[in-house]
Amino acid sequence: MQSDRLQAFVDDVEVVVRGTADEHEITERVAVLMSALLADGYQLPPELTRPSPARPMTYPLHIAPDDSWSIASVVWDLDQRTNVHSHETWGVVGIYAGAELETRYLKPTTSAAPAPLTPAGETRWVPGQVNVCCTTDDDVHSVTAVGSEPTIGIHVYGGNISRIRRRSYDPATGETDWFTSGWDSPEPARVTP
Numbered sequence: 001m002q003s004d005r006l007q008a009f010v011d012d013v014e015v016v017v018r019g020t021a022d023e024h025e026i027t028e029r030v031a032v033l034m035s036a037l038l039a040d041g042y043q044l045p046p047e048l049t050r051p052s053p054a055r056p057m058t059y060p061l062h063i064a065p066d067d068s069w070s071i072a073s074v075v076w077d078l079d080q081r082t083n084v085h086s087h088e089t090w091g092v093v094g095i096y097a098g099a100e101l102e103t104r105y106l107k108p109t110t111s112a113a114p115a116p117l118t119p120a121g122e123t124r125w126v127p128g129q130v131n132v133c134c135t136t137d138d139d140v141h142s143v144t145a146v147g148s149e150p151t152i153g154i155h156v157y158g159g160n161i162s163r164i165r166r167r168s169y170d171p172a173t174g175e176t177d178w179f180t181s182g183w184d185s186p187e188p189a190r191v192t193p
């Protein structure tokens with residue numbers, strides 16, 4: 001059962017999160033667990049894989065009861081892209097379908113006056129690959145769907161990502177705005193008679 005495989009992943013991540021507050025240790029260990037989840041051929045519920053032509057979708061896959069961590073299914077339609085944004089916590093991303101181009105930036109110190117962001121490299125991620133997108137001090141990027149099918153990532157974050165106050169950046173000036181993403185509601189699965 002796919003739900004059993006997900007539950008095993010949730011249980012394993014829970015052990016990691018409860019065991020240490022070190023974000024580098026957490027992300028390293030969660031990345032190993034994510035790689036195994038993808039290698040096992042875990043299948044997301046179909047209703048959590050649906051793109052929207054309007055914008056990337058963020059569906060909840062698991063939210064810890066105390067909001068200390070969460071799993072999201074993030075779905076980009078063809079060619080969709082995010083703005084440059086922060087996460088303000090740790091995060092691990094496993095690519096489930098499609099392909100994403102990640103453009104990273106150094107995180108500006110909050111005490112400095114706004115200045116153009118410093119690019120920190122681009123990486124093309126494909127299914128089965130796992131990356132540590134974020135630790136609180138290194139968590140600024142934009143993502144573009146570059147595959148020939150919708151891009152889907154399984155994302156694990158160190159909080160309820162829908163509620164975390166996060167920054168969006170104008171990379172040309174370093175000016176910031178704050179946002180919270182919320183969750184998107186999956187369409188109910190179609191029942192075939």
Ligand SMILES: [Fe+2]
Nearest residue numbers: 085087141143
């Ligand atoms: Fe992101």
